[in-house]
Amino acid sequence: MSAYAYIRVSTKEQNTDRQHEALKDYTKQNKINIKAIFEDRATGKNFERSQYQLLKETVKSGDSIVIKELDRLGRNFMDTPKELQYFFERGIKVIILDTPLINTGDDKLDYTINNMLIGFLSYIADKEREKIQSRVKEGLVNAKAKGVKLGRPERELPKDFEKYYKKWKANDITAVEFAKLLGVSRATLYRYIKEYE
Incomplete structure (x- = not known):
């Protein structure tokens, strides 16, 4: 039985320190040794992430995956429960630090309750992603209206x-x-x- 960790941020500019700190605290308090940390810098809207896919290939029945928050796993409320179901069916426990009630790998009653919670929390994460996208679009429209040039700066043409x-x-x-x-x-x-x- 091995424990692994998964960390994700959406962009290269974002910081993973908060997730690493939470992971360190959890492993220290629970005397758990993390065998490997899989880290992606990619959107949470789908699961086609290189390190996440590698994690799925690595974990085996009896193993655990530690994640700080559910939305680090994914922000798609349709697919996130399916991913957790995948681990549950293979006897892999998923520990979500900010939501200790969710622990796939427990008995069926707990799993049913957790699945409802997961669906609800995934829905919230999905809505939050939509809000972020909407704010970005609004920001771009406002910037264009103010005459701000977006994209790469125009190249200067040669003399003559x-x-x-x-x-x-x-x-x-x-x-x-x-x-x-x-x-x-x-x-x-x-x-x-x-x-x-």
């Missing part, structure tokens, strides 16, 4: 580009000559033309 562009458009010079005059490859030239147009 406009002058040679007009000649090229008038068929006075070829694309090859145009590129040579600017000192760039044809691929780069066409990228500049696309940006300019």
Whole structure:
């Protein structure tokens, strides 16, 4: 029997310290040795995460998985209970530190109660994800309305580009000559033309 931990944040910029601290406290208090920690930096809306999939391949019957919060496992209220069901059916216990009532691997009555709780909490996590997406969209719309330029900054075109562009458009010079005059490859030239147009 081995214990494993799973940690997830949605973006590369987010910090996992809080989850690591909670895990350290739990293992110290319960004298549990964590064999490996699987850590993803990916959205919680689906389960196609490399480390999570590796965790699923690693755990065996009798093992435990420790997670700080249910939404670290997933934010999809339809699929999260299915994932917990997967572990329950294989005799793998899932310990969610912020919700100690949920422990797959207990007897059937506990499992039924826990499943209802999981469904409810997963629904809340899913709604929270939707709210975050909505706030991000609103922020982008507001930024655009205020004239904030989004995305990568525009590349500056080479000196004399406009002058040679007009000649090229008038068929006075070829694309090859145009590129040579600017000192760039044809691929780069066409990228500049696309940006300019």
